[in-house]
Amino acid sequence: MTIKVFAPASIGNVSVGFDVLGMAVTPVGDQLLGDIVEISAAVTDVSTLSLSGEFANKLPGDPKDNIVWHCLELFNKELINSTKSVQPVDLVLEKKMPVGSGLGSSACSVVAALVALNEYYQKPFNDSDLLFMMGKMEAQISGSLHYDNVAPCFLGGMQLMVTDTQVITRSLPTFDDYYWIMAYPGIEMSTKEARDALPKQYSRQDLISYGQTLATFIDACYRNDPKQAFANVVDVVAEPYRQSLLPKFIETKQYLLANGASAAGISGSGPTVFVVCENKEIAEQLSNYLTENYLQSPTGFVHICKADTQGARLVS
Numbered sequence: 001m002t003i004k005v006f007a008p009a010s011i012g013n014v015s016v017g018f019d020v021l022g023m024a025v026t027p028v029g030d031q032l033l034g035d036i037v038e039i040s041a042a043v044t045d046v047s048t049l050s051l052s053g054e055f056a057n058k059l060p061g062d063p064k065d066n067i068v069w070h071c072l073e074l075f076n077k078e079l080i081n082s083t084k085s086v087q088p089v090d091l092v093l094e095k096k097m098p099v100g101s102g103l104g105s106s107a108c109s110v111v112a113a114l115v116a117l118n119e120y121y122q123k124p125f126n127d128s129d130l131l132f133m134m135g136k137m138e139a140q141i142s143g144s145l146h147y148d149n150v151a152p153c154f155l156g157g158m159q160l161m162v163t164d165t166q167v168i169t170r171s172l173p174t175f176d177d178y179y180w181i182m183a184y185p186g187i188e189m190s191t192k193e194a195r196d197a198l199p200k201q202y203s204r205q206d207l208i209s210y211g212q213t214l215a216t217f218i219d220a221c222y223r224n225d226p227k228q229a230f231a232n233v234v235d236v237v238a239e240p241y242r243q244s245l246l247p248k249f250i251e252t253k254q255y256l257l258a259n260g261a262s263a264a265g266i267s268g269s270g271p272t273v274f275v276v277c278e279n280k281e282i283a284e285q286l287s288n289y290l291t292e293n294y295l296q297s298p299t300g301f302v303h304i305c306k307a308d309t310q311g312a313r314l315v316s
């Protein structure tokens with residue numbers, strides 16, 4: 001029996017909710033933007049991990065340093081803790097997501113691996129157990145615990161991290177008519193380094209702005225008021241300190257907002273930019289602009305996306 005799980009790209013923070021808001025995205029059409037993990041019974045009596053896909057060559061040379069391998073180790077430990085027996089498995093990671101891209105690349109691998117393992121063992125763990133494990137793995141990679149990529153990648157849609165540690169995340173209504181452009185310029189930005197660039201403390205004014213814009217955004221989501229929601233996609237926590245690390249970001253954002261974008265910002269820790277568009281025509285125009293002006297290497301790409309409402313899923 002072979003099981004294959006796909007886990008989608010996501011926008012960490014969505015600008016207005018640093019570390020507490022994230023949204024999964026999927027390109028319009030039938031392309032899959034995310035990672036795939038395949039699992040089957042091991043051919044020998046030891047587990048293995050092999051890699052394929054466009055960005056496999058960007059991952060650590062030793063598969064045991066891969067986050068997917070760490071997921072296997074954690075999952076096995078949890079199985080043993082719940083007195084279940086562990087079997088050797090062969091894992092294959094199809095690394096379709098660029099690393100250090102701001103598209104939740106490590107989250108895609110973590111989520112696909114843990115969901116595939118859970119399916120293989122016929123669901124010994126529930127969604128909360130899995131989410132805890134996903135958070136642990138993401139923290140190991142980025143240096144601190146944040147669920148804003150793993151939660152939407154796993155569950156789909158827009159997710160708000162809540163203070164109840166048993167619940168962790170709640171789904172928010174998304175604006176289904178809107179398009180989200182994802183423009184990855186083809187350069188790397190380490191999440192850990194981008195987190196280190198942030199101040200340790202913020203002013204009272206920033207604190208008030210953060211609370212007010214996030215609260216207004218959530219209120220607008222529930223009232224289905226896209227104009228108010230997207231007017232509040234403002235980042236006082238990360239963007240002011242990260243934008244200078246991202247070549248062409250400042251002038252690109254200015255152009256996008258002056259030419260029809262409802263909102264734009266850094267996806268996760270960058271360098272990917274996300275752009276919210278109220279219709280397909282604007283999305284196509286701005287996506288052409290980004291292709292011509294924001295891409296900086298041949299591995300860059302631009303996708304017109306919608307919110308991915310499914311999250312991690314079995315694929316054939």
Ligand SMILES: Nc1ncnc2c1ncn2[C@@H]1O[C@H](COP(=O)(O)OP(=O)(O)O)[C@@H](O)[C@H]1O
Pocket residue numbers: 058059060065066067068093098099100101102103104105106107109141142189190191192268
């Ligand atoms: N399967 C994997 N997917 C992505 N990164 C991985 C994986 N396994 C190990 N890594 C390492 O984890 C780090 C991920 O970097 P990070 O900046 O957090 O990426 P991203 O923001 O795209 O998730 C890199 O050093 C990368 O080599």
Ligand SMILES: N[C@@H](CCOP(=O)(O)O)C(=O)O
Pocket residue numbers: 012013018019020101102103104105106146148149191194195238267268269270
């Ligand atoms: N909230 C995190 C999100 C990081 O997302 P990634 O896609 O860059 O890993 C942050 O902004 O540091």
